[in-house]
Amino acid sequence: MDESQARNDALRAAAPAAIVIDGVARQFNSRGQSVTALDNVNLQIGDGEFVSFLGPSGCGKSTLFMIVAGLLAPSRGEVRIAGRRVDRPVTDIGIVFQQDLLVDWRTVLENVLLQAEVRRLPLAPARERARQLLQQVGLAGFENRRPWELSGGMRQRAAICRALLHDARILMMDEPFGALDALTRDQMNLDLQALWSQTRRTAILVTHSISEAIFLSDRVVVMSPRPGRVILDLRIDLPRPRTIEMRDSAEFVAYQKQLRGMIGAH
Numbered sequence: 001m002d003e004s005q006a007r008n009d010a011l012r013a014a015a016p017a018a019i020v021i022d023g024v025a026r027q028f029n030s031r032g033q034s035v036t037a038l039d040n041v042n043l044q045i046g047d048g049e050f051v052s053f054l055g056p057s058g059c060g061k062s063t064l065f066m067i068v069a070g071l072l073a074p075s076r077g078e079v080r081i082a083g084r085r086v087d088r089p090v091t092d093i094g095i096v097f098q099q100d101l102l103v104d105w106r107t108v109l110e111n112v113l114l115q116a117e118v119r120r121l122p123l124a125p126a127r128e129r130a131r132q133l134l135q136q137v138g139l140a141g142f143e144n145r146r147p148w149e150l151s152g153g154m155r156q157r158a159a160i161c162r163a164l165l166h167d168a169r170i171l172m173m174d175e176p177f178g179a180l181d182a183l184t185r186d187q188m189n190l191d192l193q194a195l196w197s198q199t200r201r202t203a204i205l206v207t208h209s210i211s212e213a214i215f216l217s218d219r220v221v222v223m224s225p226r227p228g229r230v231i232l233d234l235r236i237d238l239p240r241p242r243t244i245e246m247r248d249s250a251e252f253v254a255y256q257k258q259l260r261g262m263i264g265a266h
Protein backbone atom coordinates (compact mmCIF):
# COMPACT_ATOMS: atom_id res chain seq x y z
CA MET A 1 0.00 0.00 0.00
CA ASP A 2 1.49 3.39 -0.92
CA GLU A 3 1.48 6.44 1.32
CA SER A 4 -1.45 8.24 -0.28
CA GLN A 5 -3.57 5.12 -0.09
CA ALA A 6 -2.68 4.75 3.60
CA ARG A 7 -3.66 8.38 4.16
CA ASN A 8 -6.95 7.93 2.33
CA ASP A 9 -7.72 4.85 4.37
CA ALA A 10 -6.95 6.72 7.60
CA LEU A 11 -9.18 9.62 6.55
CA ARG A 12 -11.93 7.22 5.65
CA ALA A 13 -11.65 5.43 8.98
CA ALA A 14 -12.03 8.77 10.77
CA ALA A 15 -15.03 9.90 8.70
CA PRO A 16 -18.52 9.05 9.89
CA ALA A 17 -20.07 6.05 8.17
CA ALA A 18 -21.77 6.98 4.91
CA ILE A 19 -24.56 4.49 5.50
CA VAL A 20 -25.76 3.24 8.88
CA ILE A 21 -28.26 0.38 8.99
CA ASP A 22 -29.58 0.45 12.53
CA GLY A 23 -31.75 -2.38 13.88
CA VAL A 24 -33.64 -2.76 10.61
CA ALA A 25 -36.46 -5.32 10.48
CA ARG A 26 -39.13 -5.77 7.83
CA GLN A 27 -42.27 -7.84 7.76
CA PHE A 28 -44.57 -8.48 4.85
CA ASN A 29 -48.22 -9.40 5.18
CA SER A 30 -49.67 -11.17 2.22
CA ARG A 31 -52.81 -13.30 2.06
CA GLY A 32 -53.22 -13.21 5.81
CA GLN A 33 -49.71 -14.53 6.41
CA SER A 34 -46.91 -12.57 7.95
CA VAL A 35 -43.37 -13.10 6.62
CA THR A 36 -40.36 -11.71 8.45
CA ALA A 37 -37.93 -10.86 5.66
CA LEU A 38 -35.36 -9.05 7.78
CA ASP A 39 -34.70 -9.27 11.48
CA ASN A 40 -32.48 -6.77 13.27
CA VAL A 41 -29.89 -5.94 10.63
CA ASN A 42 -27.06 -3.70 11.85
CA LEU A 43 -24.27 -2.51 9.60
CA GLN A 44 -22.11 0.50 8.91
CA ILE A 45 -20.68 1.26 5.50
CA GLY A 46 -17.85 3.77 5.26
CA ASP A 47 -17.58 6.55 2.72
CA GLY A 48 -16.06 5.14 -0.45
CA GLU A 49 -16.32 1.52 0.62
CA PHE A 50 -17.40 -1.22 -1.78
CA VAL A 51 -19.61 -3.71 0.08
CA SER A 52 -21.25 -6.81 -1.39
CA PHE A 53 -24.16 -8.81 0.02
CA LEU A 54 -24.38 -12.57 -0.37
CA GLY A 55 -27.02 -14.94 0.91
CA PRO A 56 -29.50 -17.61 -0.16
CA SER A 57 -32.43 -16.70 -2.36
CA GLY A 58 -35.24 -15.14 -0.34
CA CYS A 59 -33.04 -14.07 2.60
CA GLY A 60 -34.02 -10.42 2.22
CA LYS A 61 -31.15 -8.90 0.21
CA SER A 62 -33.41 -7.02 -2.18
CA THR A 63 -35.65 -5.98 0.68
CA LEU A 64 -32.67 -4.47 2.50
CA PHE A 65 -31.50 -2.87 -0.76
CA MET A 66 -34.89 -1.19 -1.24
CA ILE A 67 -34.91 0.02 2.37
CA VAL A 68 -31.43 1.57 2.04
CA ALA A 69 -32.51 3.31 -1.19
CA GLY A 70 -35.59 4.68 0.58
CA LEU A 71 -37.93 2.80 -1.77
CA LEU A 72 -39.39 0.67 1.04
CA ALA A 73 -39.94 1.51 4.71
CA PRO A 74 -38.55 -0.70 7.48
CA SER A 75 -41.00 -2.14 10.03
CA ARG A 76 -38.49 -1.39 12.76
CA GLY A 77 -35.16 0.44 12.96
CA GLU A 78 -33.83 2.98 10.50
CA VAL A 79 -31.23 3.72 7.85
CA ARG A 80 -29.16 6.89 8.02
CA ILE A 81 -27.20 8.26 5.10
CA ALA A 82 -24.62 10.93 5.93
CA GLY A 83 -26.29 11.20 9.34
CA ARG A 84 -29.81 11.79 7.98
CA ARG A 85 -32.66 9.36 8.48
CA VAL A 86 -33.91 7.88 5.22
CA ASP A 87 -37.68 8.39 5.00
CA ARG A 88 -38.18 8.89 1.26
CA PRO A 89 -36.44 7.79 -1.96
CA VAL A 90 -32.78 8.75 -1.71
CA THR A 91 -31.78 11.11 -4.51
CA ASP A 92 -27.98 11.14 -4.18
CA ILE A 93 -27.84 7.62 -5.52
CA GLY A 94 -27.44 5.66 -8.76
CA ILE A 95 -29.25 2.34 -9.01
CA VAL A 96 -28.77 -0.65 -11.32
CA PHE A 97 -31.25 -3.54 -11.18
CA GLN A 98 -31.02 -7.03 -12.61
CA GLN A 99 -33.24 -5.97 -15.48
CA ASP A 100 -31.56 -3.03 -17.13
CA LEU A 101 -34.83 -1.06 -17.49
CA LEU A 102 -33.66 0.63 -20.68
CA VAL A 103 -36.36 2.31 -22.70
CA ASP A 104 -36.63 0.66 -26.11
CA TRP A 105 -37.71 3.66 -28.13
CA ARG A 106 -34.76 5.77 -26.99
CA THR A 107 -31.21 5.45 -28.24
CA VAL A 108 -28.43 4.26 -25.92
CA LEU A 109 -27.26 7.84 -25.38
CA GLU A 110 -30.81 9.05 -24.72
CA ASN A 111 -31.28 6.26 -22.20
CA VAL A 112 -28.20 7.37 -20.28
CA LEU A 113 -29.42 10.97 -20.48
CA LEU A 114 -32.74 10.04 -18.86
CA GLN A 115 -30.95 10.41 -15.54
CA ALA A 116 -30.16 14.06 -16.32
CA GLU A 117 -33.66 14.74 -17.65
CA VAL A 118 -35.53 13.46 -14.60
CA ARG A 119 -33.14 15.44 -12.40
CA ARG A 120 -33.38 18.52 -14.61
CA LEU A 121 -29.60 18.78 -14.97
CA PRO A 122 -28.08 20.90 -17.75
CA LEU A 123 -28.13 18.68 -20.84
CA ALA A 124 -25.02 19.80 -22.72
CA PRO A 125 -22.48 18.78 -20.02
CA ALA A 126 -24.55 15.68 -19.25
CA ARG A 127 -24.35 14.63 -22.91
CA GLU A 128 -20.59 15.09 -22.84
CA ARG A 129 -20.26 13.01 -19.69
CA ALA A 130 -22.60 10.34 -21.05
CA ARG A 131 -20.42 9.99 -24.14
CA GLN A 132 -17.31 9.68 -21.95
CA LEU A 133 -18.89 7.03 -19.75
CA LEU A 134 -20.11 5.04 -22.76
CA GLN A 135 -16.62 5.19 -24.22
CA GLN A 136 -15.07 3.95 -20.96
CA VAL A 137 -17.23 0.84 -21.03
CA GLY A 138 -16.57 0.09 -24.69
CA LEU A 139 -19.81 1.46 -26.10
CA ALA A 140 -18.33 4.21 -28.25
CA GLY A 141 -20.02 3.97 -31.64
CA PHE A 142 -23.22 2.55 -30.14
CA GLU A 143 -24.61 5.84 -28.83
CA ASN A 144 -27.31 6.02 -31.48
CA ARG A 145 -28.35 2.36 -31.44
CA ARG A 146 -31.53 1.21 -29.73
CA PRO A 147 -31.25 -1.08 -26.68
CA TRP A 148 -32.69 -4.06 -28.61
CA GLU A 149 -29.71 -3.91 -30.97
CA LEU A 150 -27.34 -4.55 -28.05
CA SER A 151 -26.24 -7.73 -26.24
CA GLY A 152 -27.19 -8.31 -22.59
CA GLY A 153 -23.75 -7.21 -21.40
CA MET A 154 -23.82 -4.07 -23.50
CA ARG A 155 -27.27 -3.18 -22.21
CA GLN A 156 -26.13 -3.62 -18.63
CA ARG A 157 -23.10 -1.41 -19.33
CA ALA A 158 -25.44 1.31 -20.60
CA ALA A 159 -27.54 0.93 -17.44
CA ILE A 160 -24.39 1.40 -15.31
CA CYS A 161 -23.50 4.55 -17.27
CA ARG A 162 -26.98 5.87 -16.54
CA ALA A 163 -26.52 5.15 -12.82
CA LEU A 164 -23.17 7.00 -12.81
CA LEU A 165 -24.18 10.00 -14.94
CA HIS A 166 -25.15 12.38 -12.14
CA ASP A 167 -22.08 11.59 -10.03
CA ALA A 168 -24.08 10.42 -7.01
CA ARG A 169 -22.28 9.60 -3.78
CA ILE A 170 -23.75 6.12 -3.67
CA LEU A 171 -23.92 3.44 -6.33
CA MET A 172 -26.32 0.56 -5.66
CA MET A 173 -26.56 -2.60 -7.76
CA ASP A 174 -28.92 -5.53 -7.22
CA GLU A 175 -27.64 -8.53 -9.22
CA PRO A 176 -26.67 -6.40 -12.20
CA PHE A 177 -24.80 -9.24 -13.94
CA GLY A 178 -27.01 -12.18 -12.99
CA ALA A 179 -28.21 -12.79 -16.53
CA LEU A 180 -24.79 -12.67 -18.20
CA ASP A 181 -22.49 -15.50 -19.26
CA ALA A 182 -19.27 -16.05 -17.29
CA LEU A 183 -16.85 -14.39 -19.70
CA THR A 184 -19.00 -11.31 -20.17
CA ARG A 185 -19.40 -11.16 -16.42
CA ASP A 186 -15.61 -11.19 -15.90
CA GLN A 187 -15.27 -8.28 -18.29
CA MET A 188 -18.10 -6.41 -16.55
CA ASN A 189 -16.35 -6.89 -13.22
CA LEU A 190 -13.15 -5.43 -14.64
CA ASP A 191 -15.04 -2.49 -16.18
CA LEU A 192 -16.96 -1.84 -12.99
CA GLN A 193 -13.77 -1.94 -10.93
CA ALA A 194 -12.14 0.57 -13.30
CA LEU A 195 -15.13 2.93 -13.18
CA TRP A 196 -15.43 2.64 -9.41
CA SER A 197 -11.73 3.28 -8.74
CA GLN A 198 -11.81 6.59 -10.59
CA THR A 199 -14.12 8.16 -8.04
CA ARG A 200 -14.45 5.63 -5.20
CA ARG A 201 -18.12 6.14 -4.58
CA THR A 202 -19.72 4.20 -1.79
CA ALA A 203 -20.96 1.06 -3.54
CA ILE A 204 -23.41 -1.66 -2.58
CA LEU A 205 -23.65 -4.81 -4.68
CA VAL A 206 -26.10 -7.68 -4.20
CA THR A 207 -24.85 -10.80 -5.95
CA HIS A 208 -25.11 -14.59 -5.95
CA SER A 209 -21.52 -14.97 -7.09
CA ILE A 210 -18.98 -15.48 -4.31
CA SER A 211 -16.04 -14.79 -6.61
CA GLU A 212 -17.63 -11.61 -8.00
CA ALA A 213 -18.20 -10.39 -4.44
CA ILE A 214 -14.58 -11.04 -3.42
CA PHE A 215 -13.21 -9.60 -6.66
CA LEU A 216 -14.97 -6.26 -6.33
CA SER A 217 -15.35 -5.64 -2.62
CA ASP A 218 -13.66 -4.16 0.41
CA ARG A 219 -16.13 -6.14 2.53
CA VAL A 220 -18.44 -9.05 1.87
CA VAL A 221 -21.51 -9.36 4.07
CA VAL A 222 -23.25 -12.73 4.32
CA MET A 223 -26.90 -12.92 5.34
CA SER A 224 -28.70 -15.87 6.93
CA PRO A 225 -31.72 -17.55 5.37
CA ARG A 226 -34.99 -15.77 6.16
CA PRO A 227 -35.34 -13.91 8.40
CA GLY A 228 -32.23 -12.22 7.06
CA ARG A 229 -29.57 -11.23 9.53
CA VAL A 230 -25.88 -10.48 9.08
CA ILE A 231 -23.93 -13.63 9.90
CA LEU A 232 -20.52 -12.64 8.52
CA ASP A 233 -18.84 -9.35 7.68
CA LEU A 234 -15.59 -10.25 5.95
CA ARG A 235 -12.90 -7.74 5.03
CA ILE A 236 -11.18 -8.53 1.73
CA ASP A 237 -7.53 -7.58 1.96
CA LEU A 238 -6.46 -8.04 -1.65
CA PRO A 239 -4.48 -5.31 -3.38
CA ARG A 240 -6.15 -3.20 -6.07
CA PRO A 241 -6.53 -3.16 -8.96
CA ARG A 242 -7.60 -6.78 -8.86
CA THR A 243 -6.97 -9.01 -11.84
CA ILE A 244 -8.75 -12.07 -13.18
CA GLU A 245 -5.59 -14.11 -12.48
CA MET A 246 -5.77 -13.13 -8.81
CA ARG A 247 -8.77 -15.41 -8.46
CA ASP A 248 -6.36 -18.36 -8.49
CA SER A 249 -4.26 -16.98 -5.63
CA ALA A 250 -4.18 -18.76 -2.28
CA GLU A 251 -5.71 -15.73 -0.54
CA PHE A 252 -8.61 -15.50 -2.97
CA VAL A 253 -9.33 -19.22 -2.72
CA ALA A 254 -9.23 -19.02 1.09
CA TYR A 255 -11.85 -16.22 1.07
CA GLN A 256 -13.94 -18.30 -1.30
CA LYS A 257 -13.81 -21.32 1.00
CA GLN A 258 -14.69 -19.26 4.05
CA LEU A 259 -17.70 -17.68 2.32
CA ARG A 260 -18.86 -20.92 0.76
CA GLY A 261 -18.73 -22.61 4.17
CA MET A 262 -20.75 -19.82 5.71
CA ILE A 263 -23.43 -19.83 3.03
CA GLY A 264 -23.65 -23.62 2.95
CA ALA A 265 -23.71 -24.01 6.71
CA HIS A 266 -26.88 -22.05 7.40
Ligand SMILES: Nc1ncnc2c1ncn2[C@@H]1O[C@H](COP(=O)(O)OP(=O)(O)OP(=O)(O)O)[C@@H](O)[C@H]1O
Pocket residue numbers: 028029030035036037055056057058059060061062063064226
Ligand atom coordinates in the same frame (compact mmCIF):
# COMPACT_ATOMS: atom_id res chain seq x y z
N1 LIG B 1 -43.63 -7.05 -1.59
C1 LIG B 1 -43.58 -8.20 -0.93
N2 LIG B 1 -44.69 -8.76 -0.42
C2 LIG B 1 -44.65 -9.91 0.28
N3 LIG B 1 -43.51 -10.59 0.52
C3 LIG B 1 -42.37 -10.09 0.03
C4 LIG B 1 -42.33 -8.88 -0.72
N4 LIG B 1 -41.05 -8.62 -1.08
C5 LIG B 1 -40.32 -9.63 -0.57
N5 LIG B 1 -41.09 -10.51 0.09
C6 LIG B 1 -40.64 -11.71 0.80
O1 LIG B 1 -39.53 -11.37 1.61
C7 LIG B 1 -38.53 -12.38 1.54
C8 LIG B 1 -37.22 -11.77 1.08
O2 LIG B 1 -37.33 -11.38 -0.28
P1 LIG B 1 -36.14 -10.66 -1.08
O3 LIG B 1 -36.65 -10.36 -2.43
O4 LIG B 1 -35.65 -9.53 -0.27
O5 LIG B 1 -35.04 -11.81 -1.11
P2 LIG B 1 -33.63 -11.87 -1.87
O6 LIG B 1 -32.60 -12.21 -0.85
O7 LIG B 1 -33.43 -10.63 -2.65
O8 LIG B 1 -33.81 -13.12 -2.84
P3 LIG B 1 -33.17 -13.38 -4.29
O9 LIG B 1 -31.74 -13.77 -4.04
O10 LIG B 1 -33.96 -14.54 -4.82
O11 LIG B 1 -33.32 -12.15 -5.12
C9 LIG B 1 -39.09 -13.47 0.63
O12 LIG B 1 -39.66 -14.46 1.42
C10 LIG B 1 -40.15 -12.75 -0.18
O13 LIG B 1 -41.17 -13.62 -0.53
Ligand SMILES: [Mg+2]
Pocket residue numbers: 061062063
Ligand atom coordinates in the same frame (compact mmCIF):
# COMPACT_ATOMS: atom_id res chain seq x y z
MG1 LIG C 1 -33.23 -10.22 -4.72
